[in-house]
Amino acid sequence: MNLQALIEDIRQQVLPFYDQGRVADYIPALASVAPHQFGLAICTLDGEHYACGDAATPFSIQSISKAFMLALTLQAEGETLWRHVGKEPSGNPFNSLVQLEYEHGIPRNPFINAGALVVTDRAIRHFGAAHGRLLDWLRAESGAPRLSANEQIAASEREHGDRNAALAHFMKSYGNLDHPVEQVLDQYFHNCSIEMSCSQLARAALFLANHGLSPNTAQQYLSRSQAKQVNAVMLTCGTYDAAGEFAYRVGLPVKSGVGGGLLAVIPGKMSIAAWSPQLDRRGNSVLGLEALDRFTTRTGLSIF
Amino acid sequence: MNLQALIEDIRQQVLPFYDQGRVADYIPALASVAPHQFGLAICTLDGEHYACGDAATPFSIQSISKAFMLALTLQAEGETLWRHVGKEPSGNPFNSLVQLEYEHGIPRNPFINAGALVVTDRAIRHFGAAHGRLLDWLRAESGAPRLSANEQIAASEREHGDRNAALAHFMKSYGNLDHPVEQVLDQYFHNCSIEMSCSQLARAALFLANHGLSPNTAQQYLSRSQAKQVNAVMLTCGTYDAAGEFAYRVGLPVKSGVGGGLLAVIPGKMSIAAWSPQLDRRGNSVLGLEALDRFTTRTGLSIF
Amino acid sequence: MNLQALIEDIRQQVLPFYDQGRVADYIPALASVAPHQFGLAICTLDGEHYACGDAATPFSIQSISKAFMLALTLQAEGETLWRHVGKEPSGNPFNSLVQLEYEHGIPRNPFINAGALVVTDRAIRHFGAAHGRLLDWLRAESGAPRLSANEQIAASEREHGDRNAALAHFMKSYGNLDHPVEQVLDQYFHNCSIEMSCSQLARAALFLANHGLSPNTAQQYLSRSQAKQVNAVMLTCGTYDAAGEFAYRVGLPVKSGVGGGLLAVIPGKMSIAAWSPQLDRRGNSVLGLEALDRFTTRTGLSIF
Amino acid sequence: MNLQALIEDIRQQVLPFYDQGRVADYIPALASVAPHQFGLAICTLDGEHYACGDAATPFSIQSISKAFMLALTLQAEGETLWRHVGKEPSGNPFNSLVQLEYEHGIPRNPFINAGALVVTDRAIRHFGAAHGRLLDWLRAESGAPRLSANEQIAASEREHGDRNAALAHFMKSYGNLDHPVEQVLDQYFHNCSIEMSCSQLARAALFLANHGLSPNTAQQYLSRSQAKQVNAVMLTCGTYDAAGEFAYRVGLPVKSGVGGGLLAVIPGKMSIAAWSPQLDRRGNSVLGLEALDRFTTRTGLSIF
Structure with missing residues (x-):
C-alpha cells in the first residue's frame, strides 16, 4: 500500500467536512x-515518514x-502513580467535579483535567520544573530543538482557569495534591500551550508504538508493560466522552x-498525528476523526 | 409559664447528652x-431576657x-439577590460541588457554603468591607461593642480552606462571583470566626422575630416580606442536611x-440561642437540638 | 377581616394569571x-366556612x-414508619431514582413518589385495603359520603405507570417493599384518582390545623407531635421542587x-384549599400559588 | 511458542489465587x-484448540x-441499533439507574444490564423468540447441539430480578422498550442462564477474532466493521467497572x-475463554483475570 498516496486521498475526502x-x-x-487547516503525518517504526496538508504547521x-x-511521570514514579490517579473511563460529561467528589479526590484517569493536574503534581515532585522536563524531552524526541510553549496562550488559559483552579483546590482538600495550586x-x-506540528507529534510518539523504546534516541523510556x-x-x-466512538470507528x-x-x-507499527482546528461537540477534531476513521478502515490497521 | 424555670429545667434534662x-x-x-458546655438564652419581643448555663460564654x-x-445583603440588594443564589433545600449530603455543577454555578440556597460565598461576594459589592459591616451591625444589635472575629480561627480556616476555594473558583468559572476569590x-x-455568646446572639436576632424591625435599635432592617x-x-x-429533622422536631x-x-x-414572639460544642454526625449541636426540641414541645411554641 | 370578601377579591386578582x-x-x-377554573375554600377551627369560584367542583x-x-399510616404505625421513609427534602428535580440509589432504597420523604409508594405499602400492612380505608376516612371527614376514585383516571395512570413501577421494583430490590408491586x-x-372539591378538601384537613384532633368527628387522629x-x-x-419558593412566598x-x-x-387557625388546573413548570397550580401568596400576605397569617 | 505448555503453566501459576x-x-x-475450579481454552484461526483444567465443565x-x-442483533438490525443503546463506557459503579435517568432512558452501552435489556427487546422484534435464536446459534457455532439454559437458574434470577424489572420499566417509561417488560x-x-464450557465458548467466539466470518460454519455473521x-x-x-484495568493488564x-x-x-488470531467461579469485588473472575494477564504478558499478544 502506498501510504503517501493514501493520506493524500484521505485528505481530499475529508476536506468537505470543513465547517x-x-x-x-x-x-x-x-x-x-x-x-480551514488540515494536516496528517505518519511515522513508521521502520523509519518512514509521510505527511500531507498542513502537517508542518x-x-x-x-x-x-x-x-x-x-509517560514521563510513569517512568519516574512507576506503579505508585496509580495510587493518585485511576485508569478507568470517567463516563460522564459532567464528570470532573461530580465524580471527583464521589471518589474522594482521586481522579478517574490521567486524561480528564483533574487527573492531568495530579500527574503534573507528581511530575513536579520528580522533576521540579515539570514543564521544562517535558519540553526538553519533546525537543529531543521530535528533533525540533526550538519547540516552546506559547506564553500568550498559557497566560490566557491561566486567566480563564477558574475551573481548573477549582479542581486543584478540591483535590488538595482531599490531600491528593502536594504542591501549591498556583504552581501546579x-x-x-x-x-x-506547547506548539507542535503533526510531523513533530508523530515522531515524538514513536516510543508508544515501539513498546516504550524510542527509535529516535534509542532510549527505553517505558517498559513494555508501561x-x-x-x-x-x-x-x-483519551478522547473525552467519545472514547467509545473512537474505539468503534478508529479502533486505535x-x-x-x-x-x-x-x-x-x-x-508495533506506527504513530499518526492529525490536525484540524474545528471541533465536534465533544471537543474532538472533526476532520481528524474522519481521517483516522478512513485510515484504519482502508488499511485494516485497527487493533480490533 | 415561667420561662426561666423552664430553661433551667431543660438544661438539667439535656446535660446527660454530653459525649x-x-x-x-x-x-x-x-x-x-x-x-462540656451548654448555654441557652431567650429574648422576647416584650423585652424580657432569660439565660442559663454558659449563655454568656x-x-x-x-x-x-x-x-x-x-439579612444585611438582602436589605442592600433586594430581590435581585435571588438571581445569584437560590432558596430551595439542597437535599443531599454531597451537595456542594455536585449540585453546583448541575445547576451551572448558582448555589441552591444562601446557607450552603457556596451560597454563603455568593452572598459575601454580593455584600462586598454593596459594602466594600462586608465583614466590617457585619461586625458593626452585630455590635450595635447585640449591645456588645467589643465583639470581634477571632483572627487565629480565621487564619486557620483559611489554611484549611481548599474546599471553599474550590467552590469559589468553580462559581467564578460560571461567572457567578464578581470579586477575587481571595477577597471573598x-x-x-x-x-x-466572629465570637458571640448565646445572649448576644439571641438579642441580635430579635429583628427576625419582629418582622424585620429591631426592638434594640428601632431600625426596620427588612420589610415584613423579607x-x-x-x-x-x-x-x-438552615441546618445542613437535617432541615427535615429540625422542622419535625423543633418546628422553628x-x-x-x-x-x-x-x-x-x-x-412574633422571641428569639432563642442555644450552644454546646459537641456535634451530631450532620454537624448540629447535640444538646442544642435536644434543648430546642424540649422547648417547643413543652411550650407548644412551634410554628406547626 | 372579612374573609369572604377577601377571597372574592383575591379571586379577581388571580384570574388574569390564566394561561x-x-x-x-x-x-x-x-x-x-x-x-379556566379556579376555586378557593377555607375552614376555620371555630367552624366557619368560606368558599368562592369553583370551590364546589x-x-x-x-x-x-x-x-x-x-397521616393515616402514621396513626397506625407510629414512629417506626420513619425507618422506611425519610423526612428530608429531596432537593433535586431528577431525584426519584438517582437519590433512591444513593440511599439504598429508602425514599427521602413521603411526598416524592417513591416515598408515597412505601407509605402505601405500609398502609396495606395495617389496613389491607389501604385505598378503601383512605376513602372511608375522607368521606367521614369531608362529610361527603359519595366521594370516590375515578376508575378511568386510575386505569390511565396505571397504564402510564412505568416510572412508578420502576420505583416500586427498585425499592423492592432493596427490601423496602413488603407487598407485590402490582398491589402497591x-x-x-x-x-x-380520588376526586374532591376545595370545600371538601379544606374540611377534611382541619385536623392538621387542630393538632391532630378533628373538629368534624371529634376524633384525635394524631398526637400533637405527629x-x-x-x-x-x-x-x-410538599410542593415538589418548589418547597423553598412556597415557604418563602406562602409561608405555610x-x-x-x-x-x-x-x-x-x-x-391553630384554619385549613385552605385552592384549585386551578393550569400548572407551572414545577407542577404546582399557577393560580393556586398566586392566591395563597396573596392570602398570607394580606392576612399576615404566615407561620414565619 | 507451545501454547498448550504455556496454558498449563499459567494454570499452575494462578491456582494459588483460589479464595x-x-x-x-x-x-x-x-x-x-x-x-475451586479453573478452566482455560483457546481456539486459533488456523484451527488449533488448546484446553486445560476444567475447560470442559x-x-x-x-x-x-x-x-x-x-452480535446477533447487530447483524439483524444494523446501525440503527445504536439509536436505542449507546457505546460509551458507563464509568460509574452506580451507573444503571442514575445514568439512565440523566440520559433519558438510552443505556450507555449494550453490556450494562439496561443496555442488554434493550438489545434483547430489539432482538425480540427481529427474531420473536430471541432466546431460542441465540441458543440455536450457540449450538451451531460451538458444535454442541445440546447446549441449553438452566431453567432453575433462569427462574431464580427472575425471582430476584426486581432491579432488572426496575430498569426495564424505567426504560419503558422513556419509550425505549417495545415489548412487555415480562417478556423482555x-x-x-x-x-x-445458558451453560457452556470454556472450550465451547472459545469456539463460538471465533467469528469475532476473524472479522465476522465464522471458521466453524463459514457464515459471515458480521461485516468487518461490525x-x-x-x-x-x-x-x-465488557468488564463492568474494570474496563480500564482489563485494558491495562490484559489489553484485549x-x-x-x-x-x-x-x-x-x-x-486476527484467536479466541480465549477462562473460567473460575470466585469473583473480585467488581464481579470479574479472580483467576480468570490473572490467567489472561499472564497470557498476554508472556505471549506479547496484547492489542496495545
Whole structure:
C-alpha cells in the first residue's frame, strides 16, 4: 500500500467536512486560529515518514501533552502513580467535579483535567520544573530543538482557569495534591500551550508504538508493560466522552486536544498525528476523526 | 409559664447528652474548645431576657453568621439577590460541588457554603468591607461593642480552606462571583470566626422575630416580606442536611454552626440561642437540638 | 377581616394569571379538564366556612392524597414508619431514582413518589385495603359520603405507570417493599384518582390545623407531635421542587397535586384549599400559588 | 511458542489465587458452584484448540451472553441499533439507574444490564423468540447441539430480578422498550442462564477474532466493521467497572460474567475463554483475570 498516496486521498475526502465543527473559543488565542487547516503525518517504526496538508504547521497541542506527561511521570514514579490517579473511563460529561467528589479526590484517569493536574503534581515532585522536563524531552524526541510553549496562550488559559483552579483546590482538600495550586496550574497550562506540528507529534510518539523504546534516541523510556498501560489508557480515556466512538470507528489508542490535534498509535507499527482546528461537540477534531476513521478502515490497521 | 424555670429545667434534662457528639476538629482552634458546655438564652419581643448555663460564654458563631449576612445583603440588594443564589433545600449530603455543577454555578440556597460565598461576594459589592459591616451591625444589635472575629480561627480556616476555594473558583468559572476569590474567602472566613455568646446572639436576632424591625435599635432592617423570606430559608435550609429533622422536631426557623451554636426564631414572639460544642454526625449541636426540641414541645411554641 | 370578601377579591386578582401554566397532559383524563377554573375554600377551627369560584367542583386530588395517607399510616404505625421513609427534602428535580440509589432504597420523604409508594405499602400492612380505608376516612371527614376514585383516571395512570413501577421494583430490590408491586401500585393509583372539591378538601384537613384532633368527628387522629410532623413535612417537602419558593412566598405547610389542587394548613387557625388546573413548570397550580401568596400576605397569617 | 505448555503453566501459576475472591451468591443456584475450579481454552484461526483444567465443565455464562446477543442483533438490525443503546463506557459503579435517568432512558452501552435489556427487546422484534435464536446459534457455532439454559437458574434470577424489572420499566417509561417488560425479562434471564464450557465458548467466539466470518460454519455473521464494533465495545465496556484495568493488564476485548467466565478475543488470531467461579469485588473472575494477564504478558499478544 502506498501510504503517501493514501493520506493524500484521505485528505481530499475529508476536506468537505470543513465547517461541520467549531474552533475552540474559550480563550481568544485559540479562537483566532484559521479554521480551514488540515494536516496528517505518519511515522513508521521502520523509519518512514509521510505527511500531507498542513502537517508542518505548529498548533497548540493542549491535552495531547497529557499523554507525554503521563509517560514521563510513569517512568519516574512507576506503579505508585496509580495510587493518585485511576485508569478507568470517567463516563460522564459532567464528570470532573461530580465524580471527583464521589471518589474522594482521586481522579478517574490521567486524561480528564483533574487527573492531568495530579500527574503534573507528581511530575513536579520528580522533576521540579515539570514543564521544562517535558519540553526538553519533546525537543529531543521530535528533533525540533526550538519547540516552546506559547506564553500568550498559557497566560490566557491561566486567566480563564477558574475551573481548573477549582479542581486543584478540591483535590488538595482531599490531600491528593502536594504542591501549591498556583504552581501546579502554572506547569499544567504551560504544558497545554506547547506548539507542535503533526510531523513533530508523530515522531515524538514513536516510543508508544515501539513498546516504550524510542527509535529516535534509542532510549527505553517505558517498559513494555508501561507502554501498554499508556496505550490502553489512551484508548479507553483519551478522547473525552467519545472514547467509545473512537474505539468503534478508529479502533486505535488516541489522545485528542482542543487545539484540534489527534495523536494515534498503532502498536508495533506506527504513530499518526492529525490536525484540524474545528471541533465536534465533544471537543474532538472533526476532520481528524474522519481521517483516522478512513485510515484504519482502508488499511485494516485497527487493533480490533 | 415561667420561662426561666423552664430553661433551667431543660438544661438539667439535656446535660446527660454530653459525649453523644463530637467537637468539630477540622481546625485546631475549634477542636480545643472544652466540650462540656451548654448555654441557652431567650429574648422576647416584650423585652424580657432569660439565660442559663454558659449563655454568656462567647463561642465561634461559624455558619450562624450566614443568617445575618443574608439579612444585611438582602436589605442592600433586594430581590435581585435571588438571581445569584437560590432558596430551595439542597437535599443531599454531597451537595456542594455536585449540585453546583448541575445547576451551572448558582448555589441552591444562601446557607450552603457556596451560597454563603455568593452572598459575601454580593455584600462586598454593596459594602466594600462586608465583614466590617457585619461586625458593626452585630455590635450595635447585640449591645456588645467589643465583639470581634477571632483572627487565629480565621487564619486557620483559611489554611484549611481548599474546599471553599474550590467552590469559589468553580462559581467564578460560571461567572457567578464578581470579586477575587481571595477577597471573598477572606471576608467569609472572618465572618465565620466572629465570637458571640448565646445572649448576644439571641438579642441580635430579635429583628427576625419582629418582622424585620429591631426592638434594640428601632431600625426596620427588612420589610415584613423579607423577614419572612429569611425565616423561611432558615427553616428549609438552615441546618445542613437535617432541615427535615429540625422542622419535625423543633418546628422553628433555625440556623446552626459547627461551633455548636443554634439560633432559632419564633416569629412574633422571641428569639432563642442555644450552644454546646459537641456535634451530631450532620454537624448540629447535640444538646442544642435536644434543648430546642424540649422547648417547643413543652411550650407548644412551634410554628406547626 | 372579612374573609369572604377577601377571597372574592383575591379571586379577581388571580384570574388574569390564566394561561400562564399548562394543564397536566401525561394522561388523557387529566388533559381534558377545562383549564379556566379556579376555586378557593377555607375552614376555620371555630367552624366557619368560606368558599368562592369553583370551590364546589370536584377535581382529581392526585398527590394531595399523600398527605392524608401519611397521616393515616402514621396513626397506625407510629414512629417506626420513619425507618422506611425519610423526612428530608429531596432537593433535586431528577431525584426519584438517582437519590433512591444513593440511599439504598429508602425514599427521602413521603411526598416524592417513591416515598408515597412505601407509605402505601405500609398502609396495606395495617389496613389491607389501604385505598378503601383512605376513602372511608375522607368521606367521614369531608362529610361527603359519595366521594370516590375515578376508575378511568386510575386505569390511565396505571397504564402510564412505568416510572412508578420502576420505583416500586427498585425499592423492592432493596427490601423496602413488603407487598407485590402490582398491589402497591393499584392502591396508590386509586388514591391519586380520588376526586374532591376545595370545600371538601379544606374540611377534611382541619385536623392538621387542630393538632391532630378533628373538629368534624371529634376524633384525635394524631398526637400533637405527629400533627406537627405532618405539617413540617408538608412545608419542607410538599410542593415538589418548589418547597423553598412556597415557604418563602406562602409561608405555610402546603401539599400540591398535578390535578391543580393545593392544600394549606395554618396551625391553630384554619385549613385552605385552592384549585386551578393550569400548572407551572414545577407542577404546582399557577393560580393556586398566586392566591395563597396573596392570602398570607394580606392576612399576615404566615407561620414565619 | 507451545501454547498448550504455556496454558498449563499459567494454570499452575494462578491456582494459588483460589479464595481471594467470592462466588456470586445473589441467587442460590450460583452460590452452590464448587469454588475451586479453573478452566482455560483457546481456539486459533488456523484451527488449533488448546484446553486445560476444567475447560470442559459447563458453567453459567451469564453476561457473556450479552456479547453474542449483541452480535446477533447487530447483524439483524444494523446501525440503527445504536439509536436505542449507546457505546460509551458507563464509568460509574452506580451507573444503571442514575445514568439512565440523566440520559433519558438510552443505556450507555449494550453490556450494562439496561443496555442488554434493550438489545434483547430489539432482538425480540427481529427474531420473536430471541432466546431460542441465540441458543440455536450457540449450538451451531460451538458444535454442541445440546447446549441449553438452566431453567432453575433462569427462574431464580427472575425471582430476584426486581432491579432488572426496575430498569426495564424505567426504560419503558422513556419509550425505549417495545415489548412487555415480562417478556423482555424472561428472554434476558434465559440468555444469562445458558451453560457452556470454556472450550465451547472459545469456539463460538471465533467469528469475532476473524472479522465476522465464522471458521466453524463459514457464515459471515458480521461485516468487518461490525466485528470491530463488537470488539471495541467489549474492550471499553465488557468488564463492568474494570474496563480500564482489563485494558491495562490484559489489553484485549473481554466480556465477563458473574458465573466466573471471561471471554477474550485477539483479532486476527484467536479466541480465549477462562473460567473460575470466585469473583473480585467488581464481579470479574479472580483467576480468570490473572490467567489472561499472564497470557498476554508472556505471549506479547496484547492489542496495545
